[in-house]
Amino acid sequence: GENVEQHPSTLSVQEGDSAVIKCTYSDSASNYFPWYKQELGKRPQLIIDIRSNVGEKKDQRIAVTLNKTAKHFSLHITETQPEDSAVYFCALNPSTGTASKLTFGTGTRLQVTL
Amino acid sequence: KAGVTQTPRYLIKTRGQQVTLSCSPISGHRSVSWYQQTPGQGLQFLFEYFSETQRNKGNFPGRFSGRQFSNSRSEMNVSTLELGDSALYLCASSRDRGGLGEQFFGPGTRLTVL
Numbered sequence: 001g002e003n004v005e006q007h008p009s010t011l012s013v014q015e016g017d018s019a020v021i022k023c024t025y026s027d028s029a030s031n032y033f034p035w036y037k038q039e040l041g042k043r044p045q046l047i048i049d050i051r052s053n054v055g056e057k058k059d060q061r062i063a064v065t066l067n068k069t070a071k072h073f074s075l076h077i078t079e080t081q082p083e084d085s086a087v088y089f090c091a092l093n094p095s096t097g098t099a100s101k102l103t104f105g106t107g108t109r110l111q112v113t114l
Numbered sequence: 115k116a117g118v119t120q121t122p123r124y125l126i127k128t129r130g131q132q133v134t135l136s137c138s139p140i141s142g143h144r145s146v147s148w149y150q151q152t153p154g155q156g157l158q159f160l161f162e163y164f165s166e167t168q169r170n171k172g173n174f175p176g177r178f179s180g181r182q183f184s185n186s187r188s189e190m191n192v193s194t195l196e197l198g199d200s201a202l203y204l205c206a207s208s209r210d211r212g213g214l215g216e217q218f219f220g221p222g223t224r225l226t227v228l
Contacts, residue, residue, distance in 0.1 A: 034216065043204065043219040044157070089157060100145045100208050100217060101170040104157035 002027045002094040006105030013080050014113055021108045023090035024072040030092040033066060033073045034102070039086045047088075048075070080112045116141065118207050118220035126226045132193040135223045139186050139207030145169075146188040147217060148180060151202040160203075163188050164210075192225075200227045 006023045013019050023033075034049035050057045050064045050073065057064050061080075066073040073092075077084055090105040119138045127133050139146050147170075148160040159172040163182035180190040186207075192199055202224050206217040 036219075043221050046216055046218065049216060091157075100147050100162045100164070100206075101159050101172075102147075102149075102157075102217065103159065104149075106156050 002030065002092070002103045004090060004092060004103055004105040006090050006108060008108060009106065010109045010111070012111045012113060015080060015082060017080055019075075019077045019080055019084070019110055019112075021075045021088055021090070021110075022072060023074070023092075023105050024070075025092055026071060027092075027094055028068070028071065030094065032093045033064070034091050035064060035075050036089045036091065036104075037086045038089065038107075044089060077110075080110075082112050082114065085110055085112045118205060118218055120203075120205055120220040120223050122223060123221065124224050124226075126228065127195050128228050129195055129197060131195050132191065133195060133225060134189055134191045135203055135205075135225075137188045137190075137205035137207075137220055139188070139205075140218060143207035143209050143218075144186050145208045145210060146182060146186065147206045147208075148188070148190050149204045149206065150174070151204055151222070152200075157204070160190065195227045197227050200225060 004025050031052040036044035037047045038044040048062050048064050050066050061078045063076040087107045087109050089107050091102040121136045145164045147162040149157050151157050162170040166182045177193045182188045202222045204222045206219045208217045
């Protein structure tokens with residue numbers, strides 16, 4: 001089945017710095033790439049997603065870039081704040097074409113220090 | 115609009131028993147997917163239901179089953195519980211199966227098998 005490699009597994013940044021998390025995949029048929037944030041003890045929450053017909057999408061301090069040729073997509077968080085501390089998961093839909101079956105990366109624990 | 119709800123939130127069972135978990139999707143959402151989250155394996159897709167039919171299934175043994183009712187509520191059942199079934203079980207709903215079908219997660223049911 002589809003595998004998604006996510007790096008790094010842990011990331012520590014100072015408040016105000018930027019954070020970048022990268023995911024690589026192998027199935028070129030995937031066309032939906034969401035990112036989820038999961039705070040300790042809480043549910044995963046969709047923070048941004050991108051579809052294969054665009055290369056970049058921004059929402060305030062969060063952006064996602066997609067390189068379909070190289071089969072990788074990245075999450076960029078600028079001006080990090082302590083409340084950004086959480087585990088972030090990338091995901092994609094395997095080649096079945098539905099966005100309701102997601103394959104997840106292994107997660108990145110982001111720690112924003114003061 | 116109310117979010118995805120799951121009951122019960124916590125369960126403790128012993129090996130060999132069976133368990134049924136319930137998920138109520140966001141009103142108007144017709145697709146329900148189930149995921150298992152563990153520290154070792156991360157988030158893994160179990161199955162997806164749409165219009166009362168299982169549409170996709172992950173790589174889990176037949177002890178894991180589910181169903182969906184006409185009001186889109188879904189249940190999953192695990193029979194002959196094993197210690198390794200201890201996990202957070204998350205359901206996610208989306209309006210449809212593809213297109214703009216972003217998935218929204220419930221709070222999860224934490225199952226502990228003793």
